[in-house]
Amino acid sequence: xxxxxxxxxxxxxxxxxxxxxxxxxxxxxxxxxxxxxxxxxxxxxxxxxxxxxxxxxxxxxxxxxxxxxxxxxxxxxxxxxxxxxxxxxxxxxxxxxxxxxxxxxxxxxxxxxxxxxxxxxxxxxxxxxxxxxxxxxxxxxxxxxxxxxxxxxxxxxxxxxxxxxxxxxxxxxxxxxxxxxxxxxxxxxxxxxxxxxxxxxxxxxxxxxxxxxxxxxxxxxxxxxxxxxxxxxxxxxxxxxxxxxxxxxxxxxxxxxxxxxxxxxxxxxxxxxxxxxxxxxxxxxxxxxxxxxxxxxxxxxxxxxxxxxxxxxxxxxxxxxxxxxxxxxxxxxxxxxxxxxxxxxxxxxxxxxxxxxxxxxxxx
Amino acid sequence: xxxxxxxxxxxxxxxxxxxxxxxxxxxxxxxxxxxxxxxxxxxxxxxxxxxxxxxxxxxxxxxxxxxxxxxxxxxxxxxxxxxxxxxxxxxxxxxxxxxxxxxxxxxxxxxxxxxxxxxxxxxxxxxxxxxxxxxxxxxxxxxxxxxxxxxxxxxxxxxxxxxxxxxxxxxxxxxxxxxxxxxxxxxxxxxxxxxxxxxxxxxxxxxxxxxxxxxxxxxxxxxxxxxxxxxxxxxxxxxxxxxxxxxxxxxxxxxxxxxxxxxxxxxxxxxxxxxxxxxxxxxxxxxxxxxxxxxxxxxxxxxxxxxxxxxxxxxxxxxxxxxxxxxxxxxxxxxxxxxxxxxxxxxxxxxxxxxxxxxxxxxx
Numbered sequence: 001x002x003x004x005x006x007x008x009x010x011x012x013x014x015x016x017x018x019x020x021x022x023x024x025x026x027x028x029x030x031x032x033x034x035x036x037x038x039x040x041x042x043x044x045x046x047x048x049x050x051x052x053x054x055x056x057x058x059x060x061x062x063x064x065x066x067x068x069x070x071x072x073x074x075x076x077x078x079x080x081x082x083x084x085x086x087x088x089x090x091x092x093x094x095x096x097x098x099x100x101x102x103x104x105x106x107x108x109x110x111x112x113x114x115x116x117x118x119x120x121x122x123x124x125x126x127x128x129x130x131x132x133x134x135x136x137x138x139x140x141x142x143x144x145x146x147x148x149x150x151x152x153x154x155x156x157x158x159x160x161x162x163x164x165x166x167x168x169x170x171x172x173x174x175x176x177x178x179x180x181x182x183x184x185x186x187x188x189x190x191x192x193x194x195x196x197x198x199x200x201x202x203x204x205x206x207x208x209x210x211x212x213x214x215x216x217x218x219x220x221x222x223x224x225x226x227x228x229x230x231x232x233x234x235x236x237x238x239x240x241x242x243x244x245x246x247x248x249x250x251x252x253x254x255x256x257x258x259x260x261x262x263x264x265x266x267x268x269x270x271x272x273x274x275x276x277x278x279x280x281x282x283x284x285x286x287x288x289x290x291x292x293x294x295x296x297x298x299x300x301x302x303x304x305x306x307x308x309x310x311x312x313x314x315x316x317x318x319x320x321x322x323x324x325x326x327x328x329x330x331x332x333x334x335x336x337x338x339x340x341x342x343x344x345x346x347x348x349x350x351x352x353x354x355x356x357x358x359x360x361x362x363x364x
Numbered sequence: 365x366x367x368x369x370x371x372x373x374x375x376x377x378x379x380x381x382x383x384x385x386x387x388x389x390x391x392x393x394x395x396x397x398x399x400x401x402x403x404x405x406x407x408x409x410x411x412x413x414x415x416x417x418x419x420x421x422x423x424x425x426x427x428x429x430x431x432x433x434x435x436x437x438x439x440x441x442x443x444x445x446x447x448x449x450x451x452x453x454x455x456x457x458x459x460x461x462x463x464x465x466x467x468x469x470x471x472x473x474x475x476x477x478x479x480x481x482x483x484x485x486x487x488x489x490x491x492x493x494x495x496x497x498x499x500x501x502x503x504x505x506x507x508x509x510x511x512x513x514x515x516x517x518x519x520x521x522x523x524x525x526x527x528x529x530x531x532x533x534x535x536x537x538x539x540x541x542x543x544x545x546x547x548x549x550x551x552x553x554x555x556x557x558x559x560x561x562x563x564x565x566x567x568x569x570x571x572x573x574x575x576x577x578x579x580x581x582x583x584x585x586x587x588x589x590x591x592x593x594x595x596x597x598x599x600x601x602x603x604x605x606x607x608x609x610x611x612x613x614x615x616x617x618x619x620x621x622x623x624x625x626x627x628x629x630x631x632x633x634x635x636x637x638x639x640x641x642x643x644x645x646x647x648x649x650x651x652x653x654x655x656x657x658x659x660x661x662x663x664x665x666x667x668x669x670x671x672x673x674x675x676x677x678x679x680x681x682x683x684x685x686x687x688x689x690x691x692x693x694x695x696x697x698x699x700x701x702x703x704x705x706x707x708x709x710x711x712x713x714x715x716x717x718x719x720x721x722x723x724x725x726x727x728x
Contacts, residue, residue: 039679088713097706315403329693342461349452
């Protein structure tokens, strides 16, 4: 298992279970509620049935894998924030003081913090997983972020992390990121893989001046001109304009799909990672749940390309996996309603009118 | 306390604590995240600080009060569903088989099930609260739903329920409803109190034919013509075109506000109840959190009138308090982030750039 190759992973990702999904769809109609009245929770429950291969899914463990890495492109003044913040925030995750730490504690979600390639090496910590592919990426405005070998290493590290948490009892795997500069890399990835222009994949973030945004768009454009990543080769895109944490998260998506677990995507960076993963294996998409729509501009293009509709839209743009943690309660509720609600027959509730006009709803 | 009068309740509802809210707003800026990056959770946390009068609120107990009642207007063929379903679903709530039961179990939310005036009397059950104002309302297309005394009785019953759960340790009080026919009553209330025409306050629900919807709109119009409820007198509106469960839920809103608890509204019916409550006491509005936007058409007008923006939009239209339960996790997360996150100083995270350009975000 520890020496599984990327090509093996891609082959082992199978479609979700259409028959379980079909049975779940029929079961939904027997439950004591007007058909369709749980809205998007119903389709979500059917997706979960397909993922887990169970007509009545009961997902148990919840884990968010937060991968951190640094980015050479910060030298281009695309962030205005010191690179050290990446490492400082990772220590904050470990100490339990970050937003995702607080949310995860309250939502009974396990956090797995991963150093995927921070510039400075952190002191060892029992909860810090090291899968460092380097000391931050190279500046993608001047050449590739990393070698193809490093890209593959990051992906496989993510696959293994997903396998580990799945084997430890996690059914819902969330993704999260930390990396000063990683929206620039993600915008570059999104531009290549969605085919949208950099203006649509690059966000300004609140408070960035129009000049700063224009500069960032120009940097993204330069990264693509210099590197010419091949849109038909997602590994090339990751190596040319990606990031170590983005590679790990793309691997988490692949590993989660291979293990038949639901992968709950956080925001824009996680979306860029999912573009890489689905570029390598389009089937992985069916295991994805989009937790929220980020306020970061490019996320819209990413979600549209992946044909994912986010569960939440709360104007969040923090990353870290905060959206994924928030949405997990909704995912659990969707599964629980499908699996635990009484049927009309069991509860002795009249579905007379429902039978008469099947598409009509109870008026309550 | 048990003999508190409605006028006393209205006097005891005080504005939320502006100073605590102001301190919370300042505290938010010290936390280890880009200012504004938690999006709507930040404003929500500040509202909670104001409600609880705590700079760092820590809401603990969660309860949803689900009130059920029957409606004479079902005789007008506005539902197509047998009235018995109200009582059958209440038994389903008590047995734990309904959607709200399942969701509440998973989210650690206590359910309080209330018979506010079901047509048939149910066998007694330890978890069933009886505050019956009658055996269902009269047909509002031919006259008032109930007497002014019954309306006041329902309201005060709701106030007392809110006081009880607040005293038992509940900080987040959710509302939920069950009552075949109650969308018609809610549409009538919404028409009077928002000033929008019945076409905008009356929903078809999936599967209702255009003819059925036109008929329902006509019934709503007739209810208002016959009863002429006074928009300046919310108690009159409740008595003329309301429902027993709607009165109880309006009372829950008032009692929750009086007790300085956050009231998490479910969908359309709960929204109509909030219109009644805020008609009696506009200050109550500041204690309200809109959990979700229902797919029921009239909910949009209700939320706009109350100036509430829902947290979720999942195309749900079930009622029962399902939206309220789902949103409570988000409300808790908002409070927890404000109260438990580390500050930049505590965590040793650089806020250098934040100080330089205060409105700018960390780029991650």
